[in-house]
Amino acid sequence: MxxxxxxxxxxxxxxxxxxxxxxxxxxxxxxxxxxxxxxxxxxxxxxxxxxxxxxxxxxxxxxxxxxxxxxxxxxxxxxxxxxxxxxxxxxxxxxxxxxxxxxxxxxxxxxxxxxxxxxxxxxxxxxxxxxxxxxxxxxxxxxxxxxxxxxxxxxxxxxxxxxxxxxxxxxxxxxxxxxxxxxxxxxxxxxxxxxxxxxxxxxxxxxxxxxxxxxxxxxxxxxxxxxxxxxxxxxxxxxxxxxxxxxxxxxxxxxxxxxxxxxxxxxxxxxxxxxxxxxxxxxxxxxxxxxxxxxxxxxxxxxxxxxxxxxxxVRTGQEIGVTGDRPLRASIPEPRSRGARLFRKCAACHTLTEDGGNRAGPTLHDVFGRRAGSVPGYKYSKALADSDIVWTEETVSRLFEVGPHELTPGSKMPLQRMPDADDRRALVQYLKRHAEPGGQ
CATH class of the missing domain: 2.130.10.10 (YVTN repeat-like/Quinoprotein amine dehydrogenase)
Structure with a gap:
């Protein structure tokens, strides 16, 4: 299975x-x-x-x-x-x-x-x-x-x-x-x-x-x-x-x-x-x-x-459908920029929309200045909930530089690292443009 x-x-x-x-x-x-x-x-x-x-x-x-x-x-x-x-x-x-x-x-x-x-x-x-x-x-x-x-x-x-x-x-x-x-x-x-x-x-x-x-x-x-x-x-x-x-x-x-x-x-x-x-x-x-x-x-x-x-x-190999409207999956801007392409690595867990889009992790909408583990409705690990991390350009970059196991030992965030400093910078700039209220 x-x-x-x-x-x-x-x-x-x-x-x-x-x-x-x-x-x-x-x-x-x-x-x-x-x-x-x-x-x-x-x-x-x-x-x-x-x-x-x-x-x-x-x-x-x-x-x-x-x-x-x-x-x-x-x-x-x-x-x-x-x-x-x-x-x-x-x-x-x-x-x-x-x-x-x-x-x-x-x-x-x-x-x-x-x-x-x-x-x-x-x-x-x-x-x-x-x-x-x-x-x-x-x-x-x-x-x-x-x-x-x-x-x-x-x-x-x-x-x-x-x-x-x-x-x-x-x-x-x-x-x-x-x-x-x-x-x-x-x-x-x-x-x-x-x-x-x-x-x-x-x-x-x-x-x-x-x-x-x-x-x-x-x-x-x-x-x-x-x-x-x-x-x-x-x-x-x-x-x-x-x-x-x-x-x-x-x-x-x-x-x-x-x-x-x-x-x-x-x-x-x-x-x-x-x-x-x-x-x-x-x-x-x-x-x-x-x-x-x-x-x-x-x-x-x-x-x-x-x-x-x-x-x-299984006899015809065709999909069995129903009529009527379907819920749309949350979308993100097309990957025209380096930052957008990098954000696709985060898209399975996070969205940029206010409602969070039913992802495993909290939305990144308005993330800068927010305390880690503070968005309601998620089961945070004790390590993350008890941390005093505030998400800034520096802490987001650091998260992807060393990985969550180093920044917040004991947390359950999936391992995702970006060793290239230019990649981290491009992702942060993308988040600043699209995650902040009124962003495009």
Whole structure:
């Protein structure tokens, strides 16, 4: 459902350069202020949950493609989300190191699960809804008892970041994929490693079971999709087509079709029985972060670095749209100047508008002379909230010179540095022209 580590910085860089382009078109769910990193469709096919870099989740009416609720409790980018079988509850994971249980229908957080020592990349729910599994950058897989709301056990064996996780259809096994280049099959009952799949060589970004539980699919930095026999551990097929690393994967409920998303901005549909590529869906045109089939397998939802979720008809390869007006994404002036081009690196987190444009960070409108961590409505780290920094030309320049980890140790601001003094000067001048009240 969600990538990766090596793919993550590549997606991040590609997305930042394009984060504020154009207005929203039909056949997309727009509204997030950052990359859409995770998607899931409810068991009845009526709802979609999206997880975003903007620290939020959104619940959507799939037929109308309109938002119903915004879930706001994470303190970092939200990387993945999964519905429980009841279609009402869901779990999410994020860069804040937590897994959270929600009553999605009411946008209410029910529980915060802690244990991972770092970012959490992916989450999966067991078929009976009693367990959840999370994949972490701390190299561990963790099993959680949702009924008792407690950690059940920690599965250790990977030597690098764990990027994705999935339960087998019978709930008895888990499969994890890691940047160490392996996928590991685990027994849920006792956490025992049953088999290790090797062959990608480079990092594994996405994993999935086939509906019969006999086979697995993995995607990787090596640009391939691989089909595995879980009984023997052998690779049965290797599919190539993406122009770059392959990230998320989803398998249709009947097991005949798989969908993959890539850094190349395309979604590719693969006929698993024929062993060939069936369709290419080029709508995102920027890195694709997440995929989920609907319960009937006729529809696919995707999320990407273009900050929207899209809905596809997998038989025709066409986007499924609705009529009516769409909310426009916040825009910034065209990058005619050096400063404008540099500001595009900030546009995934900040806008220049008074209303803030639903970004992960506060608006930069009227930023000069403002105390850091003072705009209401944001969950600032204690380090930033307690700092005495006032944003001036000098402090903004210093922030980009040394990075937030040096200027405000302990803050959760994303790492973004500009070592070139001329770049910093151009950005500050751009902000002075466009961020101050009455600026153009």
């Amino acid at each position: 969600t990538p990766l580590r090596v793919l993550r910085p590549m997606l991040f860089a590609a997305g930042l350069l394009a984060a504020a382009s154009g207005g929203a078109a039909q056949a997309e769910m727009a509204g997030h202020g950052g990359f859409v990193k995770g998607v899931d469709v409810s068991p009845d096919g009526k709802l979609v949950l999206t997880a975003s870099f903007d620290y939020t989740l959104r619940l959507w009416d799939l037929d109308r493609q309109v938002p119903l609720e915004t879930l706001n409790e994470h303190e970092g980018a939200v990387n993945d989300v999964a519905f429980l079988p009841d279609g009402r509850h869901a779990v999410s994971v994020g860069d804040d190191g937590t897994m959270r249980l929600w009553d999605a229908a009411y946008g209410k957080q029910l529980r915060v699960f802690t244990g991972h020592q770092g970012k959490v990349a992916a989450v999966a729910v067991s078929p009976d809804g009693n367990l959840a599994a999370s994949a972490g950058w701390d190299r561990s897989v963790r099993l959680w008892n949702l009924a008792e709301r407690a950690q059940l056990r920690v599965l250790e064996g990977h030597s690098d970041v764990v990027n994705d996780i999935a339960f087998s259809p019978d709930g008895a096994k888990l499969l994890s994929g890691s940047y160490d280049g392996t996928a590991v099959l685990w027994r849920v009952a006792d956490g025992k490693e049953l088999r290790r799949l090797t062959g990608h060589g480079l990092g594994i970004n996405g994993i999935a079971f086939t509906p019969d539980g006999r086979y697995a699919l993995t995607t990787g930095v090596d640009q391939s999709l691989r089909l595995w026999n879980l009984a023997s551990g052998e690779t049965l097929e290797s599919f190539l087509g993406h122009d770059g690393p392959v990230g998320p994967i989803a398998v249709a409920p009947d097991g005949r079709l798989a969908a993959t998303g890539g850094v190349d901005g395309t979604i590719r549909l693969w006929d698993l029985e024929a062993g060939e590529e069936k369709l290419i869906l080029p709508g995102h045109a920027r890195p694709v972060w997440s995929l989920a089939f609907g319960p009937e397998g006729e529809m696919l939802v995707s999320g990407g670095a273009d900050q929207v979720a899209r809905v596809w008809n």
